[in-house]
Amino acid sequence: MRFEGKCVVVTGASSGMGYRIALDFAKEGAAVIAVARRKERLEQLAKDAEGFAGKILPYAGDISSLEVNEGMIDYAVKECGKLDVLVNNAGIMDEFKPITEVTDEQWKRVMDVNLTGPMYAMRKAVDVMCGQESGGNIVNVASIGGVCGCRAGAAYTASKHALVGLTENTAYMYVSNNIRCNVICPGGVETEVMNSQTDISQKGMGVIMAGLNTAIPQGKPEDISSAVLYVASDDAKFMNGSTIVVDGGVSCN
Template sequence: MADYDFADKTAVVTGGASGIGRETAIQFAEAGANVVVTDVDDERGEDVASEINDETEGAAVFVHVDVTDMDDVEAMVETATEEFGGLDIAFNNAGIGGPEAHAGDVEEDEWLATIGVNLNGVWRALKAELDAMTDQEEGGTIVNMSSVLGQVGFEGSSAYVAAKHGVLGLTKTAAWEYAGEDVRVNAICPGFIETPLLDEAGITTNEELQGQIAGMHSQQRLGKPEEIADAVLWLCSEGASFTNGEALTVDSGFTSR
């Protein structure tokens, strides 16, 4: 982890109970930020907030947030402003894996559920965050979770791929729309990372499949959550002050071929 200073800043992290979200929330706190950790998994989310409060220089609260529910998302932003006085940083990370099927075989409810979380959920969070950030003097920074699969096709993942492509379009457009109000909006595009999402997809529990996926990366391994979290912190730092509308790819060359 690089040395960042987010003292007196407040960050919200959706999907903060595990994986990349958990690691990012902890890194923000270690850099001095106050963090609103959100997730639908209350037990693990509370554990992350407790770990931050017990072991870092930052402070944290947990809020149950389902990103398919606008009321939940608005409550998340209200908590940030009421508990910590404002909202400086947002990492819209919550997501699901989606169905594994060819495009014509995906069931409608599966398609809508995947888009509902991975794209519409990012938009809901962005909408609420922008409302708060444009109502304060210093603006803010937002990072949306896309994927390398937001840049390329991937057989059997049409709903997920479509949602992650949509996140990039949303990010680029919002970046232009709100730059004049001192809000930067970027996206992060990880390769395949060792997270519970890959466990659920059966990738990390199948040695042969994991080897095949790892082989799609130049370093012949899966990424680690902390490697993505460090990139998110950079995007939110002063070092990235001229970075806006970017899709930052952290994928060990997955998209380079």
Template sequence: MTTTRLTGKTARFTGRTALVTGAGSGIGRGIALAFGAEGANVVVAGRRREPLDETVALIEAGGGKALAVSADVSKAVDAHALVRAAVDRYGSLDVAVNNAGVFRGGQPLADLTEEDWRTQLDINVTGVFLALQAEIRHMRAQPSGGAIVNVASTFGVHTSSPGAAAYAASKAAVTVLSKGAAVDHIREGVRINVVSPGPTDTPMSLRPGETPAERAERAKAGLPLGRISATAEVAAAVLYLASDDAGSVVGTDLVVDSGATA
């Protein structure tokens, strides 16, 4: 693919359609903005419409194109409708980033409610499974295939933390599910990988009652890099795996964690 220039960056995704779930805030919004800056038609998805509209406005302010679609990916009908909306608007689905996820916990596993356990499984695991099915079924039928990046976490196969056992289990499942799907579908032209962020500049990385300044001091002392990751740094890893530059990268789990699990 010929590389052009867009606002000082390589436009690796010009003419391609990228779907990002959980794109109303945090890492998901950062990923969506990065795709928009590199020329993609971006479909942003989530359960609440208002933050999605804000993400669309930010992409369009930078000269990009975007569509907001309200969807709950833990429901098969929503996952399939989301893919249809992307294809109906832009004609293809070339990249999908399954980022939607929730954290319910903070207390020992024995004290976690069944509702919180099921919520994390429904959204973090079943949501990725259903989104993958809908995305793969379309991508394998189009001549160009497609690339999928699932967002897991260093809490999972890499490490855990007190109060995060159920969340870690759900994210470990994302990693293992992704590797299996990658092997199942690479011969059909669908390339699947994982990004596992560690501490990142989002509210989720704040401890109860902690300020961003206090978090920065904690990271300075506790992380090898001396700081947490920016959402743009996680987005850069996602865009690499989704790009032609990673054409032979299949089923990998790329960790972005300031050296926390090194």
């Protein structure tokens, strides 16, 4: 077990990749603070992890808020006496809206959830980790939309590119504090991420689909979770500031 006795915070743990990431950390012995708005889902997650070597501790809240981000890190330290791993996974899409279609409101919401929330969490987590001899480990979940401009709308693409930049800067700045910071960039994965996408841009989706190799299958949450756990483990101890694309080859188009 790679995470026995470790304390891990996973955001966006109520569905999709985050649900699986939280479960896999608990299976490998970690105490996992599982964060999302839907409390009942987090309680189900805790039940699903019963009998595992580790455990799930639900923490409900909106990740765009400073209070929730700082609160979840404080909660981890209160419960475990330390923080070993932070996984910033929560995120929302932008209905594939190109720049002429994005509203101020949508831009702000996507930035708040996908970028400002992770920044709040990282700022607090790095502060805690700097005080630990063991340092710590941050894994951000961006997207292939964070490394190219052709897989999402303007707001999502900008938010995920910025998350990649924030990852690289943090990795570089805290090398001497034994803190690693990396970012996973998934391709299409079967989750609930499209459920809230009710007003999809015809132009945005049309241009994207025209350039997409649709023969490449969608991934599953476990395909991303395995990459996250590897990056967070000591097996990846020389990996820092890396952008890891996990997309079944779709960005080779």
